Amino acid sequence: MTLEVEVFWSFRSPYSYLATPRLADMAARYDVELKVRPVYPLAVRVDGFFERQDPRWPMYVVRDAFREAQKLGMPFGPPRPDPIVMNMATREIPKEQPYIRRLTHLGQAAAECGRGVPFICEISRTIWGGDTPGWDQGDHLARAAERAGLDLAELDAAIVTDAERLEAAIQASHTRMEQVGHWGVPTFVFQDEPFFGQDRIETLIWRLRQHGLAER
Secondary structure, eight states, rough: OOOEEEEEEEOHHHHHHHHHHHHHHHHHBBBBEEEEEOOOHHHSTTTGGGGGGGGGGHHHHHHHHHHHHHHHHHHOOOOOSSSSSSSSSTBOOSSOHHHHHHHHHHHHHHTTOHHHHHHHHHHHHHSSSSSSSSTTSSSSHHHHHHHHHOOOHHHHHHHHTTTTHHHHHHHHHHHHHHHHOOSSSSEEETTTTTEEEGGHHHHHHHHHTTTTTTOO
16 A cells, blocks of 8 residues: 655755655655645745844754765755845845745646656755756756756746646645644654654654555
8 A cells, every 4th residue: 555645845945955865765665655745944934033043053054964964975065046035144034035936836836747756856956966056047957857857847837827826735735734733844744743854764664664664
């Protein structure tokens, strides 16, 4: 029996990126359906989020993410540009967020095409891999989408034509996260039980095995 896992995931989260190789391996190895549900980062979802955080926290996240990437043997570097438009001096987040809105809508459209996992893997590697400055320019995203088995031009057309419905689906994912008792990414949900963090994938697999997880 195929088991379903909801994957709440953000293109701005370095930890979401660090989870992607294991998600791809999980999808290929096990009889499991990974239902990718892209969400906006907390900085966009919650007004004044960064203003309420300890100013030391962002730098720790950067340090920890680099360390985790080294441990996992993954390429890593700060995204250029940042998927969130933010005044780093004041930590103010403008309402207009062209990068993360487009990315999240593209992710939702890709998930609805049944290519959610390969899409988030390829796009996040382009953004967070450290070797693609200007990831939003030229054909970087188009080539990443092609590697995921999708056509970026078609996806971009879809997110314009179907913007309201896609936004509603993303907002529904925010609500679903609240229902299962979490807020952060990446969060994996199996039978309403949340597993938060890229370091909980092994625990998730342990739980799935208790419910008959089979290899393909």
